Amino acid sequence: MKTCSFRILIILLIFSCTGIAQNKDQDSIMINKLFTTVLTEGKSYEWLDHLANEIGGRLSGSIEAERAVKYTEAILNELGLDNVWLQPVMVPKWTRGFKEYAYLETAGGQKRVMDICALGGSIATPSLGIKAEVVEVQGIEELASLGKEKLSGKIVFFNRPMNPSFIHTYQAYGEAADQRYAGAKEAAKYGAVGVLVRSLTHSLDDYPHTGSMTYGDLPSSKHIPAAAISTNGAEYLSSLLKLQPDLKFYYKMNCKTWDDVQSYNVIGEITGSTYPDEYMVVGAHLDSWDLADGAQDDGAGVVQSMEVLHLFKKLGYKPKHTIRAVLFMNEENGLRGGKKYAEEIKRKGEKHRFAIESDAGGFTPRGFSFDTNAANLEKAKNWKSLFEPYLIHLFEKGYAGADINPMKGNIDVLAGLVPDGQRYFNHHHAATDTFDAVNKRELELGAATMASILYLFDRYGTN
Missing domain, CATH: 3.40.630.10 (Zn peptidases)
Structure with missing residues (x-):
């Protein structure tokens, strides 16, 4: 009796393995x-x-x-x-409206046009644009340490790059994206008049990258215009700020939410x-x-x-x-x-x-x-x-x-x-x-x- 049961078990296992092999062959053919x-x-x-x-x-x-x-x-x-x-x-x-325009102005009055674009959901600048001094930060967490005394009336420049050491680029993007999405909301709490955000790309080029942003529950009277700056522009602005921290940045945007x-x-x-x-x-x-x-x-x-x-x-x-x-x-x-x-x-x-x-x-x-x-x-x-x-x-x-x-x-x-x-x-x-x-x-x-x-x-x- 035990011998018969064992033989039946072996036969079932053989049929089972054969069925699995056949299924795999069929799947391989279909995928091909x-x-x-x-x-x-x-x-x-x-x-x-x-x-x-x-x-x-x-x-x-x-x-x-x-x-x-x-x-x-x-x-x-x-x-x-x-x-x-x-x-x-x-x-x-x-809607974005007319193309954005921006330049930085040094103490001697020299101007250099910069590549920017409005972030999706941003308000427009005033009709004559915004011109103000720039404060560079590496992330939202730095804002509290600077406070209203150093940020009020300024343009906050978020310049944290995507981490080049991460093999998975989405990991680098996720780590840096908070400054784009919530930077304006947080900077506005300290009296900033606008924000610039380094574009989220590992490339160094002249193309600004847009993306969504939010003002959260801030009243509309507190909203400030938010723009992305190209990575080449961000590198140049950062290097120049070290030499001339009192330089001014001007930008004009014409976007609107309907x-x-x-x-x-x-x-x-x-x-x-x-x-x-x-x-x-x-x-x-x-x-x-x-x-x-x-x-x-x-x-x-x-x-x-x-x-x-x-x-x-x-x-x-x-x-x-x-x-x-x-x-x-x-x-x-x-x-x-x-x-x-x-x-x-x-x-x-x-x-x-x-x-x-x-x-x-x-x-x-x-x-x-x-x-x-x-x-x-x-x-x-x-x-x-x-x-x-x-x-x-x-x-x-x-x-x-x-x-x-x-x-x-x-x-x-x-x-x-x-x-x-x-x-x-x-x-x-x-x-x-x-x-x-x-x-x-x-x-x-x-x-x-x-x-x-x-x-x-x-x-x-x-x-």
Whole structure:
């Protein structure tokens, strides 16, 4: 009897191992098809060309953002999806106005024009601009030690650079971003009349990088204008302040905040064959800053997300779960689209199992960052060998993405595509974020990488 039971156990183990091997072979074949198809029949680069070069920068509330909604909705309809719709969301509208102008003036009356740009959400300067002495600091924490006595009536110059020793550039960005986001709010408490913030990039160049900022709960009478200065400009200003601490800086900005306006998240889906009421999302943000065409941030993610559904349709893959591409509006200066989507799925009681976001540029994919439990992370790591032929190696626990993060607590797995980030902040929020900086092959590899991990979670589910 014991011998018979042992033989049955051995047979079951053999069949189990055979089944695992067969599944792995099937998965390997499917992933190869995804990569081969995107590299030979992909549409993402063509779509990005139109989005970047025909529509351009898509700041929420703008005509360009509205055109981008209509364009991507049309593309999703052309793919023959089961459902395509627009999800209404009210978004902020801020305009830059005429190009900013700035110069520094030395004690002898000599002037040098400087490269600046308004930070998103800043108020304008007075009509004649602002001219004041400059106080350089390395961070918000220095303000309290200087106090009103040294800061009142001055322009505060935040000059902490992104740390060059960090291999992960997002770590360096995160460490330095507080001075951009909250610098004006904090400096205003000490009587400063304006702020300049060193642009968030490792590059030394003449391109100022914009980005969102806040005044928090400060009354409007306390708001002060906030601008980014190029890294070359920051280096020059800092060196000159050491020689002439009483120099003056002048700048004029014409930006304005308007009433909120109606916009939309763009959503397309393929209905699941087994679990039609359970959802898996691939997404990116449709809006961008206005200094360039937003090809890397985040036009790349938008077209990659649409490409995933295009690949599934092209290959005739019928997902078990309903797969959605969600193109979120207003990530850059409000995150209204991501919050709205999360509110709606909670209100409707929709079961979301998995979401992956692409918002780190269209560079060569390296892997994924997962925000999930240990069981799902281990499941993903068990698939690493399937990705090795495509040089995808990073499977780590970490932050997934701003637009899908509001779903946390109502979803099993959040994931972020992690491309090579060494060049990303050369373009991030700057006039250099243009279509010519995107490599077609790298863009397509990223789309196939997203499609592959989505396919695996769709096939095997989440824990």
